[in-house]
Amino acid sequence: MQTPPAPPAPPVHIRQATAEDWPAIWPFFRTVIAAGETFTYPTDLTSEQGRDLWLLPAPDRTVVAVDDAGAVLGTAKMNRNQQGNGSHVASASYLVDPAHSRRGVGRALCTQSIDWARARGFRAIQYNAVVETNVHAVKLYESLGFTVVGTVPEGFHHPVHGYIGLHVMHLAL
Amino acid sequence: MQTPPAPPAPPVHIRQATAEDWPAIWPFFRTVIAAGETFTYPTDLTSEQGRDLWLLPAPDRTVVAVDDAGAVLGTAKMNRNQQGNGSHVASASYLVDPAHSRRGVGRALCTQSIDWARARGFRAIQYNAVVETNVHAVKLYESLGFTVVGTVPEGFHHPVHGYIGLHVMHLAL
Numbered sequence: 420m421q422t423p424p425a426p427p428a429p430p431v432h433i434r435q436a437t438a439e440d441w442p443a444i445w446p447f448f449r450t451v452i453a454a455g456e457t458f459t460y461p462t463d464l465t466s467e468q469g470r471d472l473w474l475l476p477a478p479d480r481t482v483v484a485v486d487d488a489g490a491v492l493g494t495a496k497m498n499r500n501q502q503g504n505g506s507h508v509a510s511a512s513y514l515v516d517p518a519h520s521r522r523g524v525g526r527a528l529c530t531q532s533i534d535w536a537r538a539r540g541f542r543a544i545q546y547n548a549v550v551e552t553n554v555h556a557v558k559l560y561e562s563l564g565f566t567v568v569g570t571v572p573e574g575f576h577h578p579v580h581g582y583i584g585l586h587v588m589h590l591a592l
Numbered sequence: 593m594q595t596p597p598a599p600p601a602p603p604v605h606i607r608q609a610t611a612e613d614w615p616a617i618w619p620f621f622r623t624v625i626a627a628g629e630t631f632t633y634p635t636d637l638t639s640e641q642g643r644d645l646w647l648l649p650a651p652d653r654t655v656v657a658v659d660d661a662g663a664v665l666g667t668a669k670m671n672r673n674q675q676g677n678g679s680h681v682a683s684a685s686y687l688v689d690p691a692h693s694r695r696g697v698g699r700a701l702c703t704q705s706i707d708w709a710r711a712r713g714f715r716a717i718q719y720n721a722v723v724e725t726n727v728h729a730v731k732l733y734e735s736l737g738f739t740v741v742g743t744v745p746e747g748f749h750h751p752v753h754g755y756i757g758l759h760v761m762h763l764a765l
Contacts, residue, residue: 452676459678501721503625504749505632505758542755545744547720548674569742569760571718576677582715585678587742587760 428522429486433531436481436494441470443491444483447516448473455578457553458512459585473514480535484515484524492519495528497535500545508543509536513556525559533563537592549586550575557586565590601695602659606704609654609667614643616664617656620689621646628751630726631685632758646687653708657688657697665692668701670708673718682709682717686729698732706736710765722759723748730759738763 436444445466452469455462460472475481479498483491493515500510511532515524536544544565549557551570565588574585609617618639625642628635633645648654652671656664666688673683684705688697709717717738722730724743738761747758 455677458676459674460676462676501632501747503631503633503635504628504751505721505747507749507755508744508747542746543744545747548678567742568744569740571681571716571741571760571762572764573715574674574678574681574718576680578677582680587744589744591745 431484431486431492431522431524431527433482433484433527436474436483438470438474440483440491440494441466441474444473444494444514445469447518448494448514450517451514457550457556458514459548459575478539482528482531484528492516492522493524493528495532497532499541500547507541508545509539509541510545510547511536512546525556526563529559529563533590533592541592543592544590546586546588548574549588550577551584551586552577552580557588560588560590563590604657604659604665604695604697604700606655606657606700609647609656611643611647613656613664613667614639614647617646617667617687618642620691621667621687623690624687630723630729631687632721632748651712655701655704657701665689665695666697666701668705670705672714673720680713680715682712682714683719684709684717698729699736702732702736706763706765714765716765717763719759719761721747722761723750724757724759725750725753730761733761733763736763 448469452460452464453462475496481496484493495513497511499506500508513528568587568589570584570586573582575583577583621642625633625637626635648669654669657666668686670684672679673681686701741760741762743757743759746755748756750756
């Protein structure tokens with residue numbers, strides 16, 4: 420007897436986030452930020468602070484990933500990385516509900532942000548601070564063409580692993 | 593006959609900047625930012641925008657370099673580079689009046705920011721976006737122990753040199 424193949428992951432849809440989505444984002448947002456393992460945000464961020472830094476006004480963009488029933492599975496924000504003569508490079512951040520990991524939500528969000536940056540005429544995407552022990556994310560980014568430009572030694576104080584590196588990652592568009 | 597030695601550079605003093613210093617900072621600040629060769633700020637920054645982003649409230653710090661007569665020769669700001677579990681790394685920016693270059697103002701400002709970061713318990717200083725053609729600055733930072741962690745390819749659109757790299761530079765304290 421053969422092992423039956425895993426069922427296909429249910430579809431993930433990406434749409435513009437609105438302020439009305441915040442109550443659905445905040446529970447897993449808080450969980451991920453409070454864990455302090457992947458973001459350089461204050462781990463005791465309030466809901467209001469989180470909302471203000473995550474839900475970006477145009478021309479920047481914040482999206483949610485939802486399932487067929489409309490449940491929010493993850494979210495991404497995308498923006499210019501620098502101003503002035505550095506404003507041709509975009510950046511983005513992704514946050515997936517741990518209860519819905521490993522079903523392609525992060526990949527869908529990442530792909531969407533690359534499409535957004537390309538459509539808006541950015542020449543590249545840069546991540547400024549990818550925690551090196553966040554291996555799942557690093558592998559995902561690399562699978563989409565990103566490379567590690569450099570690693571800031573001991574740039575992150577991980578609650579389990581101590582002082583570890585922060586990757587700067589880059590994709591030319 | 594021997595060539596007489598160059599006269600010693602007049603002394604440079606560093607002190608806390610206040611809002612009252614802004615009128616003395618703004619003329620050369622505007623010149624340097626408008627040239628668009630070294631900063632990723634909007635090149636058409638207004639005085640008010642410049643003041644708001646340069647004069648930082650405590651615990652961050654902004655200083656001016658002055659001569660014996662109190663004339664402002666340059667300025668620096670120093671701050672945390674990231675929040676949360678990245679908040680043990682400082683950053684800093686320096687801006688020297690081109691009319692007073694090559695007399696040690698940049699070095700005095702840079703040294704002061706290293707001392708500040710060390711005294712405040714930061715474990716490192718990181719520069720996020722050093723324009724690679726700004727060779728004088730890169731050499732100064734390297735002479736103080738900084739290394740290039742990585743270079744974001746074509747991260748900066750230089751008005752003369754076109755798309756060039758942005759160094760991420762780092763000094764462990």
